[in-house]
Amino acid sequence: MAYVDDVANVKWLCWPKFDSSFVFGGLLDEEKGGKFAIVPETEDFTTQQYYVPNTNILCTEFHQENGDSFKVTDFAPRFTQADRYYKPLMLIRKIEPMHGVCRIKVECEPMAEYGKVQPEKSQGSNHIRYIGYEQPMRLTTNIPLSYIMDESYFVLSGAVYLVMTYGTPLEASLKTTVETFYQKTKGYWRQWVKSTSIGTFAQEKVIRSALILKIHQFEDTGAIIASGSTSLPEHPGSGRNWDYRYCWMRDTYYTLNAFNNIGHFEEMEGYFRYIENVASRETERHLQPLYSITAEKKLTEIELDLSGYQGNNKPVRIGNDAYTHIQNDVYGQVFVSLLPFYNDKRFSNPHRQYTKENLQKLLYKISETMEQPDAGLWEFRNKAQLHCYTFLFHWAGACSAEKIADYFQDDKFRAEAIKLKKEAIEKIEACKDPETGVYMQAVGSKDMDASCLQLITMGYLDPRSEEARIHLEGMEKELKAENGLFYRYKHEDDFGTPSSTFLICGYWYIEALACVGRVDEAIDYFNQIAKYANHLGLLSEDVDERDGSQWGNFPQTYSHVGLINAAYRIAKKLDLPNFLGKSS
Incomplete structure (x- = not known):
């Protein structure tokens, strides 16, 4: 269960259980708590945040003063599969342009042991490994890894995906998996409400x-x-x-x-x-x-x-x-x-x-x-x-x-x-x-x-x-x-x-x-x-x-x-x- 503020920063996330140490804990300490933020290059923007109706899927829209805009969609996959619930320790973030061209950066600095330890980062072929947890933690993405490692701005020219996993990493197709998981998760929540x-x-x-x-x-x-x-x-x-x-x-x-x-x-x-x-x-x-x-x-x-x-x-x-x-x-x-x-x-x-x-x-x-x-x-x-x-x-x-x-x-x-x-x-x-x-x-x-x-x-x-x-x-x-x-x-x-x-x-x-x-x-x-x-x-x-x-x-x-x-x-x-x- 992730706490995402109104500018799409993950301020609180405890893994692997509710009462485990936080992975992101900026809610209680901005410096020692780490961050997982989506940041527009301009400071002249407003945001609008809402749930996809009848779900626990969260959307944060950024509207820049010049009229350009983009949206961040956050969710944890949840649906039935093979007669069981599929609910992995996974946080999915989809960032997509809505109007015009925006420049953004991704800041991802997880922490361990309630802020005492900052895990070492290791770059893979299409993911970043965070070393220092009991189980493997990985950020899989189609954003150039250098932009994330260096926390540099880039042009958001199309939809990009960020999948943070604890334990079993995502090895399947990134885009197809995220879009499929989104539809299935939305369907699960709406059926639950029905x-x-x-x-x-x-x-x-x-x-x-x-x-x-x-x-x-x-x-x-x-x-x-x-x-x-x-x-x-x-x-x-x-x-x-x-x-x-x-x-x-x-x-x-x-x-x-x-x-x-x-x-x-x-x-x-x-x-x-x-x-x-x-x-x-x-x-x-x-x-x-x-x-x-x-x-x-x-x-x-x-x-x-x-x-x-x-x-x-x-x-x-x-x-x-x-x-x-x-x-x-x-x-x-x-x-x-x-x-x-x-x-x-x-x-x-x-x-x-x-x-x-x-x-x-x-x-x-x-x-x-x-x-x-x-x-x-x-x-x-x-x-x-x-x-x-x-x-x-x-x-x-x-x-x-x-x-x-x-x-x-x-x-x-x-x-x-x-x-x-x-x-x-x-x-x-x-x-x-x-x-x-x-x-x-x-x-x-x-x-x-x-x-x-x-x-x-x-x-x-x-x-x-x-x-x-x-x-x-x-x-x-x-x-x-x-x-x-x-x-x-x-x-x-x-x-x-x-x-x-x-x-x-x-x-x-x-x-x-x-x-x-x-x-x-x-x-x-x-x-x-x-x-x-x-x-x-x-x-x-x-x-x-x-x-x-x-x-x-x-x-x-x-x-x-x-x-x-x-x-x-x-x-x-x-x-x-x-x-x-x-x-x-």
Whole structure:
């Protein structure tokens, strides 16, 4: 997954996996990050950037002041071949003139070991080898190699091609291969979109979010990363710079909801497979909040000697110390995520790794942690509390366990689930402030938390009730910003007081509005939040309410999942049809 800026420079690309070192990392250090840029000779130009409709193929057009223009098309090949997906570690760049004659140069300087090593370049007959990686990396092109080696300008008189490969190099015909791969990749993405179940509400935005969610899945294991980037700050100089290239257990419920809402069974099943594998081997100890995409447990946090985003946002971190945290909501989230395996008839595979014995151990973990303070959803590093959000998922997990008991026809299992459900309800009610009627962040706390919006969206509170109305209005008064944006919380934490809103919270708010029947407001705020996407429709993690700027890791799958689920909730309230069809 490559990050290409609006002047066609590859600013971020990690190979061979999402959590590997960057090959191009200018996003975090202009000098040590390397570059892969297409540069016009004149400085008098503007650019226009867009996706080929219903694909993840990116186009960047350069329009020079004299009227001459050219286009760069970037894509990673992906299509079915011999009954399998063909998705090599390959970045293809096609540069073609649109009008007149342009002079350009190609700058290609990959890096290794997070900028510590600049690989040696070796020129072949029609390619450049970059030596210093675990596997061969090669740039194959029909541009004269001297122009690339010397970074000199040349006349773009016709289409030229650049194919960067990691591992197996391209040995076939360059032009024919690229043009064939382009057509097949475009066809793949458009067919994938056609097999998506999407209502008529905000359809274009949902399609883009679905496409973004798709390319954040590591299909070898089924894991879905929170973001492909690391250390993009939640706010300038905040120090809240985290590595999000991992799979969070807390995200399972929301992500699986999103896949289910758009009718994508294959991706949903792959994610199930990952969660099932992680959870089935952790029955004797606590579940971590996150794991690597290959289910590795240890994600040691390290600070790198890089300048940081925009040259001044340190520290730059890889790894994430949150893997050591205690977040007890994960048990309920896994239970909710596994429920379809037992009550959804589309899952016909009887060979489940997650046995009844493992489910009983998971239920025991809910019981065992009912009185245990934890770091909570927001991963507070120096504060443990009895969080309302944790108890909400204890409740949801127990509800799921009660339904799974029907599959096993196990009365003892069901009785334990019902008992834990009642205990979780008592704990949630202990978070309710008797003066305001609003559910607070934790037992004994006076701080509000946007995650408590989900007491409504998950059905703990009847959305038609006076209780839900009072709770929602109280949270609006405290945490709502402009245009539907929402703060996670406003109290001081380990890094000070939050200065930016958290985008997923805005979508939770929109869902809650739709649930309580304030649908017109939900639609209005949905459209308002859409303005905080970038020119390609991509969403960040955080938004500064003062100027609308994007912050945090990007693009953020959590935010796109929020958009999908909010749009689905609104569409259901409007009773709009799904007319693109459902996947089989």
